[in-house]
Amino acid sequence: MPLVVDSVTHLTPDARGKVALCASHGGTYAAWHAARHGLAAMILHDAGIGRERAGIGGLDWLEARGIPGACVGHESARIGDAADMLRRGVLTFANAAAARCGVEPGMTAARALGLLEAAARPAADVADGMHEAGREVAGRGGVRVFALDSNGMVGPEHAGQVVVTGSHGGLLGGRPGTAVKAQVAAALYNDAGVGIDRAGLSRLPALDARGIPAGCVSCFSARIGDGLSTWEDGFLSAVNATAAVRGGRIGQSARDFVAAMLEHA
Known part of the structure; x- marks a missing residue:
């Protein structure tokens, strides 16, 4: 099955x-x-x-x-x-x-x-040394900024910190609780082309409800699945209302968005 x-x-x-x-x-x-x-x-x-x-x-x-x-x-x-x-x-x-x-x-x-x-194919046998990447890339006033390849890497240790992820901005199964696992200071995702029902942005209102400023970078600006590319290459295609109040705006670089969020952290 x-x-x-x-x-x-x-x-x-x-x-x-x-x-x-x-x-x-x-x-x-x-x-x-x-x-x-x-x-x-x-x-x-x-x-x-x-x-x-x-x-x-x-x-x-x-x-x-x-x-x-x-x-x-x-x-x-x-x-x-x-x-x-x-x-x-x-x-x-x-x-x-x-x-x-x-x-x-x-x-x-x-x-x-x-x-x-x-087709009854055999099980994959993958021994490649690829791994999830998470790096601290910036910080200010005790708030640290982490570039993570996956939103799944967010844990309790990221509470109060900024996470810049390579994940898409869509809720899993439409469930608001899947937006992010910790009460982070701010979050960035990839818009995954936005797509049908604007699904690629659906984390943003869920994070608004939790008071978390968040945005998505365009999939054409940064490589999805690559948190460092989100940080280095990303430009915002969407922000939620909480982020907009704090200076977030469409067209910002990911670095400038994070700087604005840190300014108001």
Whole structure:
């Protein structure tokens, strides 16, 4: 039976050998995170494709290891919402390994998932030394700024600090509690092309409700899945009301946005 999960971070050891539809972006980080659980094949989200095609970069990474992979288009289904991807997702990209299973762009996600399941591929065997990256990149007045490749890396130790992530700005399964796991001082995400129902920005109002200033950088300015790229390359495409009151605005660089948030921390 295929797995259907809102994030690759929700995969568990019993995923080994299974096929999964994961509502994470299709970048290299997400593909690696899923493959290290031994998935036989996977469907991800194209996250607007974005800078250097980072939103689908995981497909080439999977292809190099013989693992079938495909991505659902951001204009067809909500990122972070696996049930929606299964219900109305349409593929925009598939790697050659997936094509050999009969999977192709234009196909529904549900149909592609069935084909990958029927192909009975072996479990992935990934020994690559890739790892999640988290770095302290700035700070002011005791408030530290961390660039994290994934929102899943946020923990209690980040309470009161600023997190600049490579994750998409979408809630997982539409659940407000998934916006961020700690009461951070401010947060940045990637807009994942914004997409259908503006899903790529859906964390922002949820964070407003918690009094957390937050914004998203354009997927065309920074590589999704790369927190350091968000910090170094990102330009804001959206801010929530809490951030706007504190000087956040569309068009700012990520560094200038963070500086404004630190000014009012």
